[in-house]
Amino acid sequence: MRSTAFTRTEGGASETLPAGSFYRDGGAPAIMRAAHFPDELLSYLQMEGLAALKSAIRHRCDSLVELGCYDGRALEVARAAGLPYLGIDISPGAIARLNRRIHEEGLDGQARGLIGDVLHSSSWALEIGGRRPLQLFPFNLLGNFAEPEKVLHSAAAAGGIGVISVFDEQPSTTAVRRAYYTACGIEELDEVPGDYGGVAFQGEGGFASQSFSAEGLLELLGSVDATVLHTTTNRLGQCVTVRLGGGLDFGPED
Ligand SMILES: C[S@@+](CC[C@H](N)C(=O)[O-])C[C@H]1O[C@@H](n2cnc3c(N)ncnc32)[C@H](O)[C@@H]1O
Structure with a gap:
Protein backbone atom coordinates (compact mmCIF):
# COMPACT_ATOMS: atom_id res chain seq x y z
CA MET A 1 0.00 0.00 0.00
CA ARG A 2 1.40 3.41 -0.94
CA SER A 3 1.45 5.70 2.05
CA THR A 4 -0.27 9.05 1.65
CA ALA A 5 0.90 9.88 5.15
CA PHE A 6 4.48 9.86 3.95
CA THR A 7 3.86 12.11 0.96
CA ARG A 8 3.95 15.83 1.45
CA THR A 9 3.14 18.63 -0.94
CA GLU A 10 5.63 21.45 -1.18
CA GLY A 11 5.36 24.35 -3.59
CA GLY A 12 2.55 22.56 -5.39
CA ALA A 13 4.65 19.46 -6.16
CA SER A 14 4.15 16.13 -4.45
CA GLU A 15 7.37 14.88 -2.93
CA THR A 16 7.63 11.40 -1.45
CA LEU A 17 9.87 11.18 1.58
CA PRO A 18 12.23 8.22 1.26
CA ALA A 30 18.15 11.85 18.90
CA ILE A 31 15.18 9.49 18.70
CA MET A 32 16.68 6.64 20.76
CA ARG A 33 18.24 8.60 23.62
CA ALA A 34 16.53 7.66 26.91
CA ALA A 35 17.02 11.22 28.17
CA HIS A 36 14.48 12.30 25.53
CA PHE A 37 11.80 9.83 26.60
CA PRO A 38 8.75 11.17 28.47
CA ASP A 39 8.16 9.19 31.71
CA GLU A 40 5.04 7.57 30.21
CA LEU A 41 7.16 5.70 27.67
CA LEU A 42 8.89 3.59 30.30
CA SER A 43 5.92 1.28 30.94
CA TYR A 44 5.59 0.72 27.20
CA LEU A 45 9.26 -0.29 26.92
CA GLN A 46 8.89 -2.58 29.94
CA MET A 47 5.88 -4.27 28.35
CA GLU A 48 7.88 -4.80 25.16
CA GLY A 49 10.83 -6.42 26.95
CA LEU A 50 8.61 -8.70 29.01
CA ALA A 51 6.48 -9.69 25.99
CA ALA A 52 9.66 -10.59 24.09
CA LEU A 53 10.99 -12.63 27.01
CA LYS A 54 7.69 -14.46 27.44
CA SER A 55 7.44 -15.27 23.72
CA ALA A 56 11.07 -16.43 23.53
CA ILE A 57 10.42 -18.92 26.35
CA ARG A 58 6.94 -19.96 25.27
CA HIS A 59 8.00 -20.68 21.67
CA ARG A 60 11.37 -22.15 22.62
CA CYS A 61 13.32 -19.70 20.49
CA ASP A 62 17.04 -20.34 20.23
CA SER A 63 18.29 -16.81 19.45
CA LEU A 64 17.12 -13.21 19.62
CA VAL A 65 17.43 -10.74 16.74
CA GLU A 66 16.69 -7.09 17.52
CA LEU A 67 15.83 -5.10 14.37
CA GLY A 68 16.61 -1.37 14.61
CA CYS A 69 18.45 -2.21 17.83
CA TYR A 70 20.27 1.09 18.44
CA ASP A 71 22.37 0.33 21.56
CA GLY A 72 20.71 -3.03 22.21
CA ARG A 73 17.96 -2.63 24.78
CA ALA A 74 16.84 -6.23 24.12
CA LEU A 75 20.31 -7.54 24.95
CA GLU A 76 18.90 -7.74 28.49
CA VAL A 77 16.04 -9.94 27.23
CA ALA A 78 18.56 -12.27 25.56
CA ARG A 79 20.63 -12.33 28.74
CA ALA A 80 17.57 -13.19 30.86
CA ALA A 81 16.50 -15.92 28.43
CA GLY A 82 20.07 -17.25 28.00
CA LEU A 83 19.95 -16.74 24.22
CA PRO A 84 22.53 -15.57 21.66
CA TYR A 85 21.80 -12.03 20.50
CA LEU A 86 22.13 -10.29 17.13
CA GLY A 87 21.39 -6.58 16.83
CA ILE A 88 20.81 -4.98 13.40
CA ASP A 89 20.81 -1.22 12.85
CA ILE A 90 21.42 1.09 9.93
CA SER A 91 23.32 3.52 12.17
CA PRO A 92 27.10 2.82 12.36
CA GLY A 93 27.37 4.88 15.56
CA ALA A 94 24.66 2.79 17.24
CA ILE A 95 26.37 -0.47 16.30
CA ALA A 96 29.76 0.81 17.48
CA ARG A 97 28.20 1.71 20.84
CA LEU A 98 26.47 -1.69 21.10
CA ASN A 99 29.60 -3.65 20.25
CA ARG A 100 31.60 -1.63 22.80
CA GLU A 105 30.31 -6.87 29.48
CA GLY A 106 32.31 -9.93 28.36
CA LEU A 107 29.57 -11.09 25.98
CA ASP A 108 31.67 -11.31 22.78
CA GLY A 109 30.89 -15.00 22.28
CA GLN A 110 27.13 -14.60 22.73
CA ALA A 111 26.16 -11.25 21.28
CA ARG A 112 26.94 -9.15 18.25
CA GLY A 113 25.83 -5.94 16.56
CA LEU A 114 25.85 -5.58 12.77
CA ILE A 115 25.30 -2.58 10.53
CA GLY A 116 22.44 -3.63 8.29
CA ASP A 117 19.14 -2.66 6.74
CA VAL A 118 16.07 -4.45 8.08
CA LEU A 119 14.62 -4.27 4.56
CA HIS A 120 17.37 -6.57 3.29
CA SER A 121 17.50 -9.64 5.54
CA SER A 122 19.52 -11.52 2.91
CA SER A 123 22.57 -9.45 3.95
CA TRP A 124 22.39 -10.49 7.65
CA ALA A 125 20.16 -13.57 8.02
CA LEU A 126 23.10 -15.98 7.77
CA GLU A 127 24.53 -14.38 10.92
CA ILE A 128 21.53 -15.55 13.00
CA GLY A 129 22.72 -18.27 15.36
CA GLY A 130 19.91 -20.79 15.56
CA ARG A 131 16.93 -22.25 13.70
CA ARG A 132 14.16 -20.64 15.73
CA PRO A 133 15.00 -16.96 16.09
CA LEU A 134 12.82 -14.48 17.87
CA GLN A 135 12.87 -11.30 15.75
CA LEU A 136 11.94 -8.25 17.81
CA PHE A 137 10.57 -5.18 15.99
CA PRO A 138 11.03 -2.78 18.91
CA PHE A 139 9.65 0.59 19.88
CA ASN A 140 7.41 1.30 16.88
CA LEU A 141 10.17 0.46 14.37
CA LEU A 142 7.52 -0.65 11.87
CA GLY A 143 5.94 2.80 12.05
CA ASN A 144 9.06 4.40 10.57
CA PHE A 145 8.46 2.80 7.19
CA ALA A 146 6.19 4.10 4.44
CA GLU A 147 5.70 0.48 3.36
CA PRO A 148 5.92 -1.59 6.56
CA GLU A 149 4.90 -4.75 4.69
CA LYS A 150 8.36 -4.69 3.09
CA VAL A 151 10.02 -4.95 6.51
CA LEU A 152 7.74 -7.87 7.40
CA HIS A 153 8.43 -9.63 4.07
CA SER A 154 12.16 -9.24 4.67
CA ALA A 155 11.89 -10.66 8.21
CA ALA A 156 9.60 -13.49 7.08
CA ALA A 157 12.36 -14.68 4.76
CA ALA A 158 14.55 -15.20 7.84
CA GLY A 159 11.65 -16.99 9.63
CA GLY A 160 10.97 -17.73 13.28
CA ILE A 161 8.82 -15.81 15.73
CA GLY A 162 8.24 -12.05 15.49
CA VAL A 163 7.35 -9.72 18.35
CA ILE A 164 6.04 -6.46 16.91
CA SER A 165 5.79 -3.49 19.24
CA VAL A 166 3.76 -0.52 17.97
CA GLU A 187 10.49 20.50 14.63
CA GLU A 188 7.50 21.31 12.41
CA LEU A 189 5.67 18.11 13.29
CA ASP A 190 2.66 17.61 11.00
CA GLU A 191 0.01 15.15 12.12
CA VAL A 192 -2.01 13.27 9.48
CA PRO A 193 -4.00 10.00 9.35
CA GLY A 206 12.73 13.28 6.69
CA PHE A 207 11.36 12.11 10.04
CA ALA A 208 8.19 10.06 9.60
CA SER A 209 6.46 7.77 12.07
CA GLN A 210 2.99 6.27 12.12
CA SER A 211 1.07 4.40 14.80
CA PHE A 212 -1.40 1.54 14.26
CA SER A 213 -4.89 0.66 15.41
CA ALA A 214 -5.38 -2.98 16.44
CA GLU A 215 -7.46 -3.55 13.29
CA GLY A 216 -4.95 -1.74 11.08
CA LEU A 217 -2.07 -3.88 12.33
CA LEU A 218 -4.12 -7.04 11.73
CA GLY A 237 0.38 0.35 22.38
CA GLN A 238 0.55 -3.33 21.68
CA CYS A 239 3.05 -6.14 21.25
CA VAL A 240 1.86 -8.78 18.82
CA THR A 241 3.63 -12.13 18.62
CA VAL A 242 3.50 -13.73 15.18
CA ARG A 243 4.90 -16.72 13.43
CA LEU A 244 6.95 -15.45 10.47
CA GLY A 245 7.23 -17.33 7.20
CA GLY A 246 7.06 -21.09 7.15
CA GLY A 247 9.21 -24.15 7.05
CA LEU A 248 10.59 -24.16 10.58
CA ASP A 249 10.00 -27.02 12.95
CA PHE A 250 7.90 -25.44 15.72
CA GLY A 251 6.31 -27.47 18.46
CA PRO A 252 2.77 -27.53 19.91
CA GLU A 253 3.34 -24.31 21.91
CA ASP A 254 2.72 -22.29 18.71
C1 LIG B 1 13.43 1.34 16.86
S1 LIG B 1 13.14 2.68 15.77
C2 LIG B 1 12.34 3.83 16.90
C3 LIG B 1 11.20 4.56 16.29
C4 LIG B 1 10.57 5.62 17.18
N1 LIG B 1 10.38 5.15 18.54
C5 LIG B 1 9.24 6.05 16.58
O1 LIG B 1 8.22 6.02 17.24
O2 LIG B 1 9.23 6.42 15.41
C6 LIG B 1 14.67 3.52 15.56
C7 LIG B 1 15.93 2.69 15.32
O3 LIG B 1 15.74 2.00 14.09
C8 LIG B 1 16.92 2.15 13.29
N2 LIG B 1 16.53 2.03 11.87
C9 LIG B 1 15.74 2.87 11.15
N3 LIG B 1 15.62 2.43 9.88
C10 LIG B 1 16.35 1.27 9.79
C11 LIG B 1 16.61 0.35 8.74
N4 LIG B 1 16.10 0.51 7.50
N5 LIG B 1 17.39 -0.73 9.01
C12 LIG B 1 17.93 -0.91 10.26
N6 LIG B 1 17.72 -0.05 11.29
C13 LIG B 1 16.94 1.03 11.05
C14 LIG B 1 17.43 3.55 13.65
O4 LIG B 1 18.81 3.74 13.32
C15 LIG B 1 17.16 3.59 15.14
O5 LIG B 1 18.26 3.10 15.91
Whole structure:
Protein backbone atom coordinates (compact mmCIF):
# COMPACT_ATOMS: atom_id res chain seq x y z
CA MET A 1 0.00 0.00 0.00
CA ARG A 2 1.40 3.41 -0.94
CA SER A 3 1.45 5.70 2.05
CA THR A 4 -0.27 9.05 1.65
CA ALA A 5 0.90 9.88 5.15
CA PHE A 6 4.48 9.86 3.95
CA THR A 7 3.86 12.11 0.96
CA ARG A 8 3.95 15.83 1.45
CA THR A 9 3.14 18.63 -0.94
CA GLU A 10 5.63 21.45 -1.18
CA GLY A 11 5.36 24.35 -3.59
CA GLY A 12 2.55 22.56 -5.39
CA ALA A 13 4.65 19.46 -6.16
CA SER A 14 4.15 16.13 -4.45
CA GLU A 15 7.37 14.88 -2.93
CA THR A 16 7.63 11.40 -1.45
CA LEU A 17 9.87 11.18 1.58
CA PRO A 18 12.23 8.22 1.26
CA ALA A 19 11.69 5.71 4.09
CA GLY A 20 14.55 5.84 6.56
CA SER A 21 16.05 9.12 5.33
CA PHE A 22 15.95 10.54 8.87
CA TYR A 23 17.93 7.55 10.18
CA ARG A 24 20.23 7.34 7.16
CA ASP A 25 21.15 10.95 7.90
CA GLY A 26 22.13 10.13 11.48
CA GLY A 27 18.86 10.65 13.39
CA ALA A 28 19.18 7.58 15.65
CA PRO A 29 20.93 9.25 18.64
CA ALA A 30 18.15 11.85 18.90
CA ILE A 31 15.18 9.49 18.70
CA MET A 32 16.68 6.64 20.76
CA ARG A 33 18.24 8.60 23.62
CA ALA A 34 16.53 7.66 26.91
CA ALA A 35 17.02 11.22 28.17
CA HIS A 36 14.48 12.30 25.53
CA PHE A 37 11.80 9.83 26.60
CA PRO A 38 8.75 11.17 28.47
CA ASP A 39 8.16 9.19 31.71
CA GLU A 40 5.04 7.57 30.21
CA LEU A 41 7.16 5.70 27.67
CA LEU A 42 8.89 3.59 30.30
CA SER A 43 5.92 1.28 30.94
CA TYR A 44 5.59 0.72 27.20
CA LEU A 45 9.26 -0.29 26.92
CA GLN A 46 8.89 -2.58 29.94
CA MET A 47 5.88 -4.27 28.35
CA GLU A 48 7.88 -4.80 25.16
CA GLY A 49 10.83 -6.42 26.95
CA LEU A 50 8.61 -8.70 29.01
CA ALA A 51 6.48 -9.69 25.99
CA ALA A 52 9.66 -10.59 24.09
CA LEU A 53 10.99 -12.63 27.01
CA LYS A 54 7.69 -14.46 27.44
CA SER A 55 7.44 -15.27 23.72
CA ALA A 56 11.07 -16.43 23.53
CA ILE A 57 10.42 -18.92 26.35
CA ARG A 58 6.94 -19.96 25.27
CA HIS A 59 8.00 -20.68 21.67
CA ARG A 60 11.37 -22.15 22.62
CA CYS A 61 13.32 -19.70 20.49
CA ASP A 62 17.04 -20.34 20.23
CA SER A 63 18.29 -16.81 19.45
CA LEU A 64 17.12 -13.21 19.62
CA VAL A 65 17.43 -10.74 16.74
CA GLU A 66 16.69 -7.09 17.52
CA LEU A 67 15.83 -5.10 14.37
CA GLY A 68 16.61 -1.37 14.61
CA CYS A 69 18.45 -2.21 17.83
CA TYR A 70 20.27 1.09 18.44
CA ASP A 71 22.37 0.33 21.56
CA GLY A 72 20.71 -3.03 22.21
CA ARG A 73 17.96 -2.63 24.78
CA ALA A 74 16.84 -6.23 24.12
CA LEU A 75 20.31 -7.54 24.95
CA GLU A 76 18.90 -7.74 28.49
CA VAL A 77 16.04 -9.94 27.23
CA ALA A 78 18.56 -12.27 25.56
CA ARG A 79 20.63 -12.33 28.74
CA ALA A 80 17.57 -13.19 30.86
CA ALA A 81 16.50 -15.92 28.43
CA GLY A 82 20.07 -17.25 28.00
CA LEU A 83 19.95 -16.74 24.22
CA PRO A 84 22.53 -15.57 21.66
CA TYR A 85 21.80 -12.03 20.50
CA LEU A 86 22.13 -10.29 17.13
CA GLY A 87 21.39 -6.58 16.83
CA ILE A 88 20.81 -4.98 13.40
CA ASP A 89 20.81 -1.22 12.85
CA ILE A 90 21.42 1.09 9.93
CA SER A 91 23.32 3.52 12.17
CA PRO A 92 27.10 2.82 12.36
CA GLY A 93 27.37 4.88 15.56
CA ALA A 94 24.66 2.79 17.24
CA ILE A 95 26.37 -0.47 16.30
CA ALA A 96 29.76 0.81 17.48
CA ARG A 97 28.20 1.71 20.84
CA LEU A 98 26.47 -1.69 21.10
CA ASN A 99 29.60 -3.65 20.25
CA ARG A 100 31.60 -1.63 22.80
CA ARG A 101 29.03 -2.51 25.44
CA ILE A 102 29.04 -6.20 24.44
CA HIS A 103 32.83 -6.28 24.76
CA GLU A 104 32.87 -4.43 28.08
CA GLU A 105 30.31 -6.87 29.48
CA GLY A 106 32.31 -9.93 28.36
CA LEU A 107 29.57 -11.09 25.98
CA ASP A 108 31.67 -11.31 22.78
CA GLY A 109 30.89 -15.00 22.28
CA GLN A 110 27.13 -14.60 22.73
CA ALA A 111 26.16 -11.25 21.28
CA ARG A 112 26.94 -9.15 18.25
CA GLY A 113 25.83 -5.94 16.56
CA LEU A 114 25.85 -5.58 12.77
CA ILE A 115 25.30 -2.58 10.53
CA GLY A 116 22.44 -3.63 8.29
CA ASP A 117 19.14 -2.66 6.74
CA VAL A 118 16.07 -4.45 8.08
CA LEU A 119 14.62 -4.27 4.56
CA HIS A 120 17.37 -6.57 3.29
CA SER A 121 17.50 -9.64 5.54
CA SER A 122 19.52 -11.52 2.91
CA SER A 123 22.57 -9.45 3.95
CA TRP A 124 22.39 -10.49 7.65
CA ALA A 125 20.16 -13.57 8.02
CA LEU A 126 23.10 -15.98 7.77
CA GLU A 127 24.53 -14.38 10.92
CA ILE A 128 21.53 -15.55 13.00
CA GLY A 129 22.72 -18.27 15.36
CA GLY A 130 19.91 -20.79 15.56
CA ARG A 131 16.93 -22.25 13.70
CA ARG A 132 14.16 -20.64 15.73
CA PRO A 133 15.00 -16.96 16.09
CA LEU A 134 12.82 -14.48 17.87
CA GLN A 135 12.87 -11.30 15.75
CA LEU A 136 11.94 -8.25 17.81
CA PHE A 137 10.57 -5.18 15.99
CA PRO A 138 11.03 -2.78 18.91
CA PHE A 139 9.65 0.59 19.88
CA ASN A 140 7.41 1.30 16.88
CA LEU A 141 10.17 0.46 14.37
CA LEU A 142 7.52 -0.65 11.87
CA GLY A 143 5.94 2.80 12.05
CA ASN A 144 9.06 4.40 10.57
CA PHE A 145 8.46 2.80 7.19
CA ALA A 146 6.19 4.10 4.44
CA GLU A 147 5.70 0.48 3.36
CA PRO A 148 5.92 -1.59 6.56
CA GLU A 149 4.90 -4.75 4.69
CA LYS A 150 8.36 -4.69 3.09
CA VAL A 151 10.02 -4.95 6.51
CA LEU A 152 7.74 -7.87 7.40
CA HIS A 153 8.43 -9.63 4.07
CA SER A 154 12.16 -9.24 4.67
CA ALA A 155 11.89 -10.66 8.21
CA ALA A 156 9.60 -13.49 7.08
CA ALA A 157 12.36 -14.68 4.76
CA ALA A 158 14.55 -15.20 7.84
CA GLY A 159 11.65 -16.99 9.63
CA GLY A 160 10.97 -17.73 13.28
CA ILE A 161 8.82 -15.81 15.73
CA GLY A 162 8.24 -12.05 15.49
CA VAL A 163 7.35 -9.72 18.35
CA ILE A 164 6.04 -6.46 16.91
CA SER A 165 5.79 -3.49 19.24
CA VAL A 166 3.76 -0.52 17.97
CA PHE A 167 2.11 2.61 19.34
CA ASP A 168 -1.70 2.78 19.20
CA GLU A 169 -3.96 5.49 17.75
CA GLN A 170 -5.42 6.81 21.03
CA PRO A 171 -5.29 10.62 21.44
CA SER A 172 -3.45 10.22 24.78
CA THR A 173 -0.76 8.10 23.03
CA THR A 174 -0.49 10.63 20.21
CA ALA A 175 0.09 13.36 22.81
CA VAL A 176 2.91 11.33 24.45
CA ARG A 177 4.44 10.70 21.01
CA ARG A 178 4.32 14.41 20.17
CA ALA A 179 6.07 15.21 23.47
CA TYR A 180 8.68 12.52 22.73
CA TYR A 181 9.47 13.62 19.16
CA THR A 182 9.55 17.27 20.25
CA ALA A 183 11.98 16.43 23.09
CA CYS A 184 14.16 14.78 20.40
CA GLY A 185 14.40 18.18 18.70
CA ILE A 186 12.23 17.31 15.69
CA GLU A 187 10.49 20.50 14.63
CA GLU A 188 7.50 21.31 12.41
CA LEU A 189 5.67 18.11 13.29
CA ASP A 190 2.66 17.61 11.00
CA GLU A 191 0.01 15.15 12.12
CA VAL A 192 -2.01 13.27 9.48
CA PRO A 193 -4.00 10.00 9.35
CA GLY A 194 -1.80 6.93 8.91
CA ASP A 195 -2.47 4.09 6.48
CA TYR A 196 -3.26 1.55 9.21
CA GLY A 197 -5.77 3.33 11.43
CA GLY A 198 -3.11 5.23 13.35
CA VAL A 199 -1.67 8.74 13.39
CA ALA A 200 1.35 9.68 11.26
CA PHE A 201 3.82 12.38 12.23
CA GLN A 202 6.11 14.00 9.69
CA GLY A 203 8.88 16.34 10.70
CA GLU A 204 12.01 18.03 9.48
CA GLY A 205 14.95 15.98 8.20
CA GLY A 206 12.73 13.28 6.69
CA PHE A 207 11.36 12.11 10.04
CA ALA A 208 8.19 10.06 9.60
CA SER A 209 6.46 7.77 12.07
CA GLN A 210 2.99 6.27 12.12
CA SER A 211 1.07 4.40 14.80
CA PHE A 212 -1.40 1.54 14.26
CA SER A 213 -4.89 0.66 15.41
CA ALA A 214 -5.38 -2.98 16.44
CA GLU A 215 -7.46 -3.55 13.29
CA GLY A 216 -4.95 -1.74 11.08
CA LEU A 217 -2.07 -3.88 12.33
CA LEU A 218 -4.12 -7.04 11.73
CA GLU A 219 -4.83 -5.83 8.19
CA LEU A 220 -1.12 -5.29 7.62
CA LEU A 221 -0.22 -8.70 9.06
CA GLY A 222 -2.89 -10.29 6.85
CA SER A 223 -1.06 -9.01 3.78
CA VAL A 224 2.21 -10.81 4.64
CA ASP A 225 3.30 -14.29 5.67
CA ALA A 226 2.64 -13.83 9.41
CA THR A 227 0.25 -15.73 11.70
CA VAL A 228 -0.86 -13.96 14.89
CA LEU A 229 -0.20 -16.05 18.01
CA HIS A 230 -0.94 -13.65 20.89
CA THR A 231 -1.10 -9.99 21.86
CA THR A 232 -0.21 -7.87 24.91
CA THR A 233 -1.50 -4.30 25.23
CA ASN A 234 -1.13 -1.36 27.56
CA ARG A 235 -2.28 2.26 27.41
CA LEU A 236 0.30 3.26 24.76
CA GLY A 237 0.38 0.35 22.38
CA GLN A 238 0.55 -3.33 21.68
CA CYS A 239 3.05 -6.14 21.25
CA VAL A 240 1.86 -8.78 18.82
CA THR A 241 3.63 -12.13 18.62
CA VAL A 242 3.50 -13.73 15.18
CA ARG A 243 4.90 -16.72 13.43
CA LEU A 244 6.95 -15.45 10.47
CA GLY A 245 7.23 -17.33 7.20
CA GLY A 246 7.06 -21.09 7.15
CA GLY A 247 9.21 -24.15 7.05
CA LEU A 248 10.59 -24.16 10.58
CA ASP A 249 10.00 -27.02 12.95
CA PHE A 250 7.90 -25.44 15.72
CA GLY A 251 6.31 -27.47 18.46
CA PRO A 252 2.77 -27.53 19.91
CA GLU A 253 3.34 -24.31 21.91
CA ASP A 254 2.72 -22.29 18.71
C1 LIG B 1 13.43 1.34 16.86
S1 LIG B 1 13.14 2.68 15.77
C2 LIG B 1 12.34 3.83 16.90
C3 LIG B 1 11.20 4.56 16.29
C4 LIG B 1 10.57 5.62 17.18
N1 LIG B 1 10.38 5.15 18.54
C5 LIG B 1 9.24 6.05 16.58
O1 LIG B 1 8.22 6.02 17.24
O2 LIG B 1 9.23 6.42 15.41
C6 LIG B 1 14.67 3.52 15.56
C7 LIG B 1 15.93 2.69 15.32
O3 LIG B 1 15.74 2.00 14.09
C8 LIG B 1 16.92 2.15 13.29
N2 LIG B 1 16.53 2.03 11.87
C9 LIG B 1 15.74 2.87 11.15
N3 LIG B 1 15.62 2.43 9.88
C10 LIG B 1 16.35 1.27 9.79
C11 LIG B 1 16.61 0.35 8.74
N4 LIG B 1 16.10 0.51 7.50
N5 LIG B 1 17.39 -0.73 9.01
C12 LIG B 1 17.93 -0.91 10.26
N6 LIG B 1 17.72 -0.05 11.29
C13 LIG B 1 16.94 1.03 11.05
C14 LIG B 1 17.43 3.55 13.65
O4 LIG B 1 18.81 3.74 13.32
C15 LIG B 1 17.16 3.59 15.14
O5 LIG B 1 18.26 3.10 15.91
